[in-house]
Amino acid sequence: MPLVTSKEMFRKAYEGQYAVGAFNVNNMEIIQGIVDAAKEEQAPLILQVSAGARKYAKHIYLMKLVEAAVEDSGLSICLHLDHGEDFEICKACIDGGFTSVMIDGSKYPFEENIALTKKVVEYAHDKGVVVEAELGRLAGIEDAVNVSDRDATFTDPDQAVEFVERTGVDSLAIAIGTSHGAYKFKGEPKLDFERLEKISDMLPGFPLVLHGASTVLPEFVEQCNTYGGNVKGAQGVPEEMLLKAGKYGVCKINIDTDLRLAMTASIRKYLYENPSEFDLRKYLSPAREAIKNMVKHKMRNVLNCSGKA
Numbered sequence: 526m527p528l529v530t531s532k533e534m535f536r537k538a539y540e541g542q543y544a545v546g547a548f549n550v551n552n553m554e555i556i557q558g559i560v561d562a563a564k565e566e567q568a569p570l571i572l573q574v575s576a577g578a579r580k581y582a583k584h585i586y587l588m589k590l591v592e593a594a595v596e597d598s599g600l601s602i603c604l605h606l607d608h609g610e611d612f613e614i615c616k617a618c619i620d621g622g623f624t625s626v627m628i629d630g631s632k633y634p635f636e637e638n639i640a641l642t643k644k645v646v647e648y649a650h651d652k653g654v655v656v657e658a659e660l661g662r663l664a665g666i667e668d669a670v671n672v673s674d675r676d677a678t679f680t681d682p683d684q685a686v687e688f689v690e691r692t693g694v695d696s697l698a699i700a701i702g703t704s705h706g707a708y709k710f711k712g713e714p715k716l717d718f719e720r721l722e723k724i725s726d727m728l729p730g731f732p733l734v735l736h737g738a739s740t741v742l743p744e745f746v747e748q749c750n751t752y753g754g755n756v757k758g759a760q761g762v763p764e765e766m767l768l769k770a771g772k773y774g775v776c777k778i779n780i781d782t783d784l785r786l787a788m789t790a791s792i793r794k795y796l797y798e799n800p801s802e803f804d805l806r807k808y809l810s811p812a813r814e815a816i817k818n819m820v821k822h823k824m825r826n827v828l829n830c831s832g833k834a
């Protein structure tokens with residue numbers, strides 16, 4: 526089984542009204558935990574690499590680890606560049622064996638975002654690689670509660686249609702109130718589902734992507750805080766909101782923070798309870814297991830993609 530693009534995964538997800546999980550990977554234990562979960566759940570899988578992960582672990586190491594995961598699991602896996610910030614990094618990943626890239630031109634004015642995205646799409650499609658772009662900027666904690674700022678940062682539905690038509694992009698990340706990291710909402714969690722429904726109605730059959738979609742599981746936050754950490758006031762996107770998003774054309778849901786929290790909580794607990802231990806395999810094994818169990822839970826109960834591999 527080779528690496529695959531997300532094309533077929535998204536087609537099936539759109540039809541079945543569920544979402545494929547896109548999990549950020551940085552090292553071997555994270556990859557193994559996620560892939561073991563996908564194998565047990567027989568779920569479709571996207572592994573994504575940020576520029577920071579690529580710098581931390583190196584392209585070649587991540588590439589070989591993911592190739593090993595494909596061979597070891599027998600799963601079809603899509604390898605995706607997360608938040609590519611320029612043409613060069615997208616090109617490097619396309620040339621270096623990734624099957625999907627994101628060009629994140631969301632910080633540029635509309636026309637510049639279109640031009641940059643189009644350039645990446647032309648290069649990628651020529652090599653059989655698919656492209657995700659971003660329109661609208663993810664709200665930070667301030668933006669989500671500041672209604673007057675809302676339209677400035679959230680994705681405009683008319684622009685989304687024009688953007689997709691003019692760039693030929695394969696999927697689009699939209700801003701409807703989610704944000705990156707562990708502190709997504711100050712008060713009641715709220716996403717702009719009206720906007721999502723409108724975008725989805727205006728782009729029938731087209732896969733949308735939700736970034737900043739970790740649920741920030743309270744058990745891991747509590748575990749971090751109990752064993753010497755300081756992760757106070759963390760709050761994520763409620764599970765039922767993500768399930769609902771899957772019914773409105775959201776085919777890809779990005780998860781990084783939940784992996785970090787699961788792994789950190791597990792390591793903190795182990796080292797706290799075993800202060801004289803320094804064999805890293807002793808604390809990385811339960812950390813990998815924590816990731817696996819968390820990802821299985823997501824696939825079953827949040828993404829609804831178990832059994833859809």
Ligand SMILES: O=C(CO)COP(=O)(O)O
Binds near residue numbers: 707738780782783
């Ligand atoms: O969107 C993400 C990666 O692109 C991850 O979002 P979280 O911080 O909510 O996990």
Ligand SMILES: O=C[C@H](O)COP(=O)(O)O
Binds near residue numbers: 549577578705782
């Ligand atoms: O969207 C951001 C992801 O969580 C990746 O984060 P990172 O750039 O720290 O690797």
Ligand SMILES: [Zn+2]
Binds near residue numbers: 629663
């Ligand atoms: Zn972005």
Ligand SMILES: [Zn+2]
Binds near residue numbers: 608705736737779
């Ligand atoms: Zn993101």
